[in-house]
Amino acid sequence: MTPLNDAASALAIVALIVTMGYLLACAAWPFAPCRRCHGTGCLRAPLGRAFRLCPRCRATGRRLRAGRRAYTHLTRHYRHGHPRRDTRPPGTRRR
Numbered sequence: 689m690t691p692l693n694d695a696a697s698a699l700a701i702v703a704l705i706v707t708m709g710y711l712l713a714c715a716a717w718p719f720a721p722c723r724r725c726h727g728t729g730c731l732r733a734p735l736g737r738a739f740r741l742c743p744r745c746r747a748t749g750r751r752l753r754a755g756r757r758a759y760t761h762l763t764r765h766y767r768h769g770h771p772r773r774d775t776r777p778p779g780t781r782r783r
């Protein structure tokens with residue numbers, strides 16, 4: 689192996705580890721703090737003590753991670769093409 693191949697392999701392995709870590713984080717902690725209000729759910733006025741609720745996160749202080757949003761989109765896309773079959777016997781099915 690040439691030094692360039694070694695470097696490329698090492699870079700690919702590092703990228704794979706980082707990607708797997710991010711996917712694990714998206715599965716374990718799908719929410720991250722809102723970037724605008726830093727997770728507080730309210731925004732302070734520049735002067736004084738006035739505040740208002742954060743419109744971006746609707747005062748929850750949370751945002752869905754981009755990876756989790758992509759996962760949800762892809763699963764919905766898959767389920768749209770593969771609808772779940774109703775395995776209940778006839779007569780017990782919902783109308």
Ligand SMILES: [Zn+2]
Pocket residue numbers: 722723724725726727728729730742743744745746747748749750
């Ligand atoms: Zn917010």
